[in-house]
Amino acid sequence: MALESRPDQPHEFETLLESVRLMHCDNHAGEVASYIPELSKASPEHFGLAMATIGGKLYTAGDAEAPFTIQSISKAFTFCLALEVAGHSAVLARVGVEPSGDAFNAIFFNPATNRPYNPMVNAGAITIAGLLCEELGSGAFDFVMDRLSAAAGRRLTLDDAVYRSESETGHRNRAIAYLLLANGALTVSPDEALDLYYRQCSISVTASDLARMGATLANMGENPATGAEAFELRAVRNTQAVMFTCGMYDYAGHWAYDIGVPAKSGVAGGILGVVNRQLGIATYSPRLDVKGNSVRGIASFETLADELGLHAFDCTNMGSSFVSTLIV
Numbered sequence: 148m149a150l151e152s153r154p155d156q157p158h159e160f161e162t163l164l165e166s167v168r169l170m171h172c173d174n175h176a177g178e179v180a181s182y183i184p185e186l187s188k189a190s191p192e193h194f195g196l197a198m199a200t201i202g203g204k205l206y207t208a209g210d211a212e213a214p215f216t217i218q219s220i221s222k223a224f225t226f227c228l229a230l231e232v233a234g235h236s237a238v239l240a241r242v243g244v245e246p247s248g249d250a251f252n253a254i255f256f257n258p259a260t261n262r263p264y265n266p267m268v269n270a271g272a273i274t275i276a277g278l279l280c281e282e283l284g285s286g287a288f289d290f291v292m293d294r295l296s297a298a299a300g301r302r303l304t305l306d307d308a309v310y311r312s313e314s315e316t317g318h319r320n321r322a323i324a325y326l327l328l329a330n331g332a333l334t335v336s337p338d339e340a341l342d343l344y345y346r347q348c349s350i351s352v353t354a355s356d357l358a359r360m361g362a363t364l365a366n367m368g369e370n371p372a373t374g375a376e377a378f379e380l381r382a383v384r385n386t387q388a389v390m391f392t393c394g395m396y397d398y399a400g401h402w403a404y405d406i407g408v409p410a411k412s413g414v415a416g417g418i419l420g421v422v423n424r425q426l427g428i429a430t431y432s433p434r435l436d437v438k439g440n441s442v443r444g445i446a447s448f449e450t451l452a453d454e455l456g457l458h459a460f461d462c463t464n465m466g467s468s469f470v471s472t473l474i475v
């Protein structure tokens with residue numbers, strides 16, 4: 148597809164996002180998550196797409212302003228913050244960076260280390276939440292909220308109903324937290340780590356917010372629209388690496404093969420992709436496949452990766468630099 152900007156017409160990115168939306172909006176496969184009761188209230192038809200550039204621009208289609216909870220996408224950001232706050236070696240002493248090849252909520256640790264495989268599955272993210280509590284005490288959630296808000300470029304809020312719903316029903320995560328305590332990966336109480344974890348998962352965002360947060364990662368940790376410093380430079384590199392290898396749970400290998408950009412998904416239906424030094428891309432559609440990834444989200448990213456040549460190892464065109472004239 149030839150992409151060029153003309154001031155009198157919608158930007159090519161907007162036209163592209165709308166065509167991707169139309170291409171996939173009749174796909175009704177998958178189920179809205181219901182194991183957290185409050186999530187089952189989401190409208191299954193919601194479908195939003197957004198792309199934010201490191202030039203500070205935002206392009207959207209469909210329900211890009213519909214709110215939903217960030218869920219597991221928060222794990223990428225809390226990992227990034229833990230690297231900064233606790234230091235790289237302290238983080239890596241508690242959690243690995245190897246794909247687990249298992250479901251996000253698996254009760255399964257690396258047998259060689261007794262530690263969670265990576266920070267993108269629940270066990271790893273609860274460990275990271277515990278580390279943030281250890282370092283920051285009762286200020287941990289405010290710290291996370293401040294930095295995620297800086298990345299999004301607006302003050303984010305907590306979805307209290309989802310937070311309460313998951314706190315009341317998250318027995319499997321409680322089991323994981325107690326095993327982490329027994330293994331020495333948690334040094335704070337399971338309740339303290341889980342409270343931060345449930346709160347971070349219940350932060351309310353839109354596809355536009357997520358795209359901007361992705362653009363902040365793509366822009367070396369600085370929000371390109373506001374200039375706010377949200378994340379540390381080296382932590383951003385390592386976060387994108389773990390998103391690339393582990394961000395889509397037991398679909399991570401397939402995602403890297405087909406789509407080829409660092410990404411993270413959440414059970415509320417969001418997917419965030421990062422095109423380093425170029426774009427943040429986000430989709431929101433709540434119907435999930437059996438691995439917990441948004442069906443329309445994956446389909447949309449496949450189309451976008453093809454159209455824009457986003458795959459990190461694409462050698463049939465100029466790769467991700469293909470879009471570079473359009474991102475400023």
Ligand code: GLN
Pocket residue numbers: 218219220251252269313320348412413414415439
């Ligand atoms: N809060 C959710 C849970 O712990 C997050 C899972 C997800 O988004 N994959 O189950």
